[in-house]
Amino acid sequence: MGWYHEKPRRTRRYQVYKILGELKDNGPYTIEELSEVTGIHQKTVTRHVREVWALDIIYICEWCRNYRMPVPVFKWGRGIDRPQPDPYTDAEKAKRQRERVKERTCKKFLPVPGLAAIAKWGNYENE
Numbered sequence: 491m492g493w494y495h496e497k498p499r500r501t502r503r504y505q506v507y508k509i510l511g512e513l514k515d516n517g518p519y520t521i522e523e524l525s526e527v528t529g530i531h532q533k534t535v536t537r538h539v540r541e542v543w544a545l546d547i548i549y550i551c552e553w554c555r556n557y558r559m560p561v562p563v564f565k566w567g568r569g570i571d572r573p574q575p576d577p578y579t580d581a582e583k584a585k586r587q588r589e590r591v592k593e594r595t596c597k598k599f600l601p602v603p604g605l606a607a608i609a610k611w612g613n614y615e616n617e
Contacts, residue, residue: 505530506538510547510566518551518565539564 508528513519516527521539525532542548543564550572551565560575578586 505534506542509535509538510542513548513564513566518563520554520561520563522561524564 505528508530509524512524512527519527521532521536524530524539525535528535530538539548543550546568548564548566549569550562551569552563552572553560553575554563555561555575559577562574
């Protein structure tokens with residue numbers, strides 16, 4: 491091993507207490523939500539949540555579908571972790587993409603209120 495060695499990471503207790511306090515008082519959170527609420531960086535929250543989760547102080551109560559992958563939602567207490575859902579199949583991804591494109595194109599061609607009255611008023615061929 492030479493002169494360089496990796497130092498063990500320092501656990502800041504106040505950060506862990508802050509995270510556990512939020513989970514205990516205000517219910518289930520994702521890691522991103524915990525990061526926003528506590529003001530601690532997302533990577534730090536991830537590290538602390540993994541350590542606390544390994545000690546069975548918190549558990550995964552459900553999984554949220556992110557646009558990319560399933561995200562665990564953690565809850566205070568002892569419980570059985572929910573299994574991770576299967577990822578989207580290619581057919582499901584393609585179907586969702588087609589629906590999004592269809593929504594975007596439909597919004598472009600929505601009728602504008604009052605357009606019929608303007609079209610009638612601007613019709614000079616009948617005069």
